[in-house]
Amino acid sequence: MxxxxxxxxxxxxxxxxxxxxxxxxxxxxxxxxxxxKGLTLTDHQFISSKATAYKTLGFDYDAVPSGINNIDKASPTEFLVKLYVGDNKDCKVIYTASEDGKEGQETNTSSFKAYLSPKDTLVKVFCVGKESNIDYKITAIAKGVTYSRIGNLSYMAEASEF
Incomplete structure (x- = not known):
C-alpha cells in the first residue's frame, strides 16, 4: 500500500x-x-514624368496600435529604427526625425530614431531615376514591440518598364 x-x-x-x-x-x-508585427505598406506609387517611385510604410489610420502616437498628438512615440540596405542605386529612406516634424534621410545601413508623421507614416522609401532600385529590411521597435518589413523598390518594376 x-x-x-x-x-x-x-x-x-x-x-x-x-x-x-x-x-x-x-x-x-x-x-x-x-x-x-509587420509594418504596413500604406501607399506606393510611381510618377513617370519625374521617373520616381516610392513606398510609404507605417500604419493605417484605423490600425495604429494602442499607445502609439504620431507627432500631432501628446507624447509622440519614439521608434528605434534599424535599416539594413543590401543594394541601393539612387534611393533614400525618408523619416520624421524629431517631434517638431523635421525630416531625416538615410541611404545606407544605419540606426536612427524616428516618429510617426501626422499621416501615421514611419518611413518613405523613395527612388529617383529609371535605373533606381533598393533592397531593404526595416526593423522598428517601440514600447517593447518590434515591427518589421523586408522589401525592395525599383522604378522600372513599379512603372513596369522592362
Missing amino acids: GKKIVKLKKIGIIFTLISLIVLLIGCISEDVKNKY
Missing part, C-alpha cells in the same frame, strides 16, 4: 511538471506573437 502511494505521488509530480512546461511554452509562444 505504501509503495502505491509513493508511486502515485511521483506520477502526480511528473504530471504537474509537464503541465507547467506546456503552460510556459504557450505563454512564450503568445509573447513572441505579440512582440513581432
Whole structure:
C-alpha cells in the first residue's frame, strides 16, 4: 500500500511538471506573437514624368496600435529604427526625425530614431531615376514591440518598364 502511494505521488509530480512546461511554452509562444508585427505598406506609387517611385510604410489610420502616437498628438512615440540596405542605386529612406516634424534621410545601413508623421507614416522609401532600385529590411521597435518589413523598390518594376 505504501509503495502505491509513493508511486502515485511521483506520477502526480511528473504530471504537474509537464503541465507547467506546456503552460510556459504557450505563454512564450503568445509573447513572441505579440512582440513581432509587420509594418504596413500604406501607399506606393510611381510618377513617370519625374521617373520616381516610392513606398510609404507605417500604419493605417484605423490600425495604429494602442499607445502609439504620431507627432500631432501628446507624447509622440519614439521608434528605434534599424535599416539594413543590401543594394541601393539612387534611393533614400525618408523619416520624421524629431517631434517638431523635421525630416531625416538615410541611404545606407544605419540606426536612427524616428516618429510617426501626422499621416501615421514611419518611413518613405523613395527612388529617383529609371535605373533606381533598393533592397531593404526595416526593423522598428517601440514600447517593447518590434515591427518589421523586408522589401525592395525599383522604378522600372513599379512603372513596369522592362
